[in-house]
Amino acid sequence: MRVISSFLKLGRFSLPTSFAVNISHGNWRLPTAVLGRRQGYGTDSDSSRPISRFPVPYKKDLPYDIVEVMEDVETKGGFLPNVFKALAHRPSEFRAFFTYYDVLMNKETGNLTKADRELIIVATSASNKCPYCVTAHGALHRIYSKNRMLADQVVVNPELADLSKRDRAMLEFALAIAKPENITETHFQKLEEHGFDREDAWDIAMVTAFFALANRIAHLTDLRPNEEFYSLGRVPREKAKE
Numbered sequence: 360m361r362v363i364s365s366f367l368k369l370g371r372f373s374l375p376t377s378f379a380v381n382i383s384h385g386n387w388r389l390p391t392a393v394l395g396r397r398q399g400y401g402t403d404s405d406s407s408r409p410i411s412r413f414p415v416p417y418k419k420d421l422p423y424d425i426v427e428v429m430e431d432v433e434t435k436g437g438f439l440p441n442v443f444k445a446l447a448h449r450p451s452e453f454r455a456f457f458t459y460y461d462v463l464m465n466k467e468t469g470n471l472t473k474a475d476r477e478l479i480i481v482a483t484s485a486s487n488k489c490p491y492c493v494t495a496h497g498a499l500h501r502i503y504s505k506n507r508m509l510a511d512q513v514v515v516n517p518e519l520a521d522l523s524k525r526d527r528a529m530l531e532f533a534l535a536i537a538k539p540e541n542i543t544e545t546h547f548q549k550l551e552e553h554g555f556d557r558e559d560a561w562d563i564a565m566v567t568a569f570f571a572l573a574n575r576i577a578h579l580t581d582l583r584p585n586e587e588f589y590s591l592g593r594v595p596r597e598k599a600k601e
Contacts, residue, residue: 411445411580470559474504480570482530483537485514489574494584501592528553536567
């Protein structure tokens with residue numbers, strides 16, 4: 360299985376030490392003020408809460424090919440996203456999940472950019488109330504798009520987000536798939552008006568469907584987002600070190 364290249368982009372950014380400060384003074388304190396302990400999605404690095412409610416195997420007990428993927432991602436990205444650790448509970452499903460992830464997210468044909476795919480994931484994961492996928496793929500969208508605000512706007516309210524007409528048509532189609540609505544020719548026609556063909560519609564739908572699966576796995580496992588995701592794409596590594 361080849362390396363998950365999307366996650367290897369993460370090494371370009373790091374977490375500033377001053378990131379977790381008091382939100383009551385107009386700054387960010389995401390672990391307690393936004394996600395909240397009640398929901399069970401705390402992100403403090405010193406938290407004793409497990410990243411998954413299922414057992415996370417020790418590296419020495421994992422098959423070599425899975426260890427190789429995890430070490431490659433961690434070495435090049437600077438940290439290992441918790442989804443890799445959680446899915447290692449089922450090695451055969453780990454392989455299947457990330458193989459299909461690669462097929463969908465790293466293809467080089469069609470009219471969807473990497474930023475497009477990440478924005479689809481953010482919008483549909485927000486609709487499915489999945490903190491892990493919203494947090495992780497919001498970070499990836501910021502990195503690919505160089506836009507530090509759009510993913511957050513889409514999470515809060517996609518109807519009021521600063522979306523182009525093209526992006527709005529793309530997300531409206533994705534959210535129709537996510538709800539799910541009965542998909543009609545009208546849905547395809549709206550996409551075509553903004554330069555998307557039938558194969559692009561398939562791509563949008565497959566990304567949406569795959570991450571509906573991922574959202575539900577995250578809910579099942581009570582998957583906790585890595586702390587590092589919150590500043591990725593916001594604070595360049597050079598500034599974070601100052």
